[in-house]
Amino acid sequence: MEQQDIILKKRTAWLSIMSNSALVILKLVVGLYVGAVSLISEAMHSGVDLIAAVIAFWAVHKSVVPPDLEHDYGHGKYENLSAAIEALLIVFAALAIIYEAVDKFSHRSTPQFLEYGLVIMGLSIVINFFVARRLISVARKTGSQALEADGLHLQADIWTSIGVMLGLAGMKFLGWVWLDPLVAVIVAVIIFKAGYKMVVESAKELTDTSLPPEDEARIGEIIDQHAAVAGYHCLRTRRSGAYRLLDVHVLFDKKMPLETVHDACDELEEEIKQVFGSFDVLIHAEPAEDHEPENKRMQYEKSQGMQHEKI
Numbered sequence: 001m002e003q004q005d006i007i008l009k010k011r012t013a014w015l016s017i018m019s020n021s022a023l024v025i026l027k028l029v030v031g032l033y034v035g036a037v038s039l040i041s042e043a044m045h046s047g048v049d050l051i052a053a054v055i056a057f058w059a060v061h062k063s064v065v066p067p068d069l070e071h072d073y074g075h076g077k078y079e080n081l082s083a084a085i086e087a088l089l090i091v092f093a094a095l096a097i098i099y100e101a102v103d104k105f106s107h108r109s110t111p112q113f114l115e116y117g118l119v120i121m122g123l124s125i126v127i128n129f130f131v132a133r134r135l136i137s138v139a140r141k142t143g144s145q146a147l148e149a150d151g152l153h154l155q156a157d158i159w160t161s162i163g164v165m166l167g168l169a170g171m172k173f174l175g176w177v178w179l180d181p182l183v184a185v186i187v188a189v190i191i192f193k194a195g196y197k198m199v200v201e202s203a204k205e206l207t208d209t210s211l212p213p214e215d216e217a218r219i220g221e222i223i224d225q226h227a228a229v230a231g232y233h234c235l236r237t238r239r240s241g242a243y244r245l246l247d248v249h250v251l252f253d254k255k256m257p258l259e260t261v262h263d264a265c266d267e268l269e270e271e272i273k274q275v276f277g278s279f280d281v282l283i284h285a286e287p288a289e290d291h292e293p294e295n296k297r298m299q300y301e302k303s304q305g306m307q308h309e310k311i
Contacts, residue, residue: 038187
């Protein structure tokens with residue numbers, strides 16, 4: 001990864017930390033002063049955002065560390081781990097908000113000075129809109145899962161902030177006190193749904209789920225289109241943070257000089273990286289003649305058969 005991309009990722013992660021810190025303080029102070037549980041729940045939500053931003057900053061800093069003696073494939077998984085931790089924090093925050101909201105249903109009180117809450121929620125929407133756009137833009141440019149998770153999270157927060165703002169407006173102008181805990185519960189459900197989705201996605205990354213079928217098909221096309229290649233099989237892929245990893249068996253004419261085969265493998269690696277960006281490519285060259293075809297499905301069935309034999 002280029003040095004300018006690393007610097008860009010770190011600066012963007014730091015921007016998220018600063019914006020979330022300001023919003024947590026403002027929402028909590030105004031929420032406690034006004035006495036609205038929906039606003040306090042938003043402060044808790046922003047608190048989770050702040051923790052997530054700190055984790056994302058740590059993950060971005062850690063993931064760009066080059067491979068060492070203990071991490072041959074680098075430290076990209078730290079980004080996946082940070083996304084998983086962030087997802088669990090979101091789920092726990094949602095449950096805490098629901099607990100507070102249910103208690104508020106049985107102990108209703110009319111919040112005061114709701115105009116302060118309306119101002120702070122409007123400010124929160126504007127800040128999160130621009131910060132989320134920046135995070136997602138940089139994440140797509142650099143392939144950072146941690147920044148993308150943080151950006152999507154902030155993007156979802158905009159809708160919950162709008163909901164809280166409408167609830168505060170309903171209480172102030174219509175006197176609907178019951179809106180306060182109701183909006184808090186709705187916010188919690190939205191947060192829980194986002195957290196659950198992130199848990200599923202991060203679990204896939206941490207358990208080395210393959211790249212999407214369309215990506216693997218595109219890789220296959222790149223390999224097949226090379227003039228020196230007679231075919232390929234055993235193509236396997238996975239992700240590690242912003243990096244993608246591939247190992248594949250590529251078939252060549254057995255009479256082809258070793259130097260030509262080596263050059264062809266280098267060319268394939270470069271072509272794949274040009275299409276997908278950061279990619280760790282491992283090519284195992286094999287003679288095409290008298291070679292039994294094999295694909296991912298056949299490998300899976302073979303491994304299943306070996307497991308049954310052991311049982």
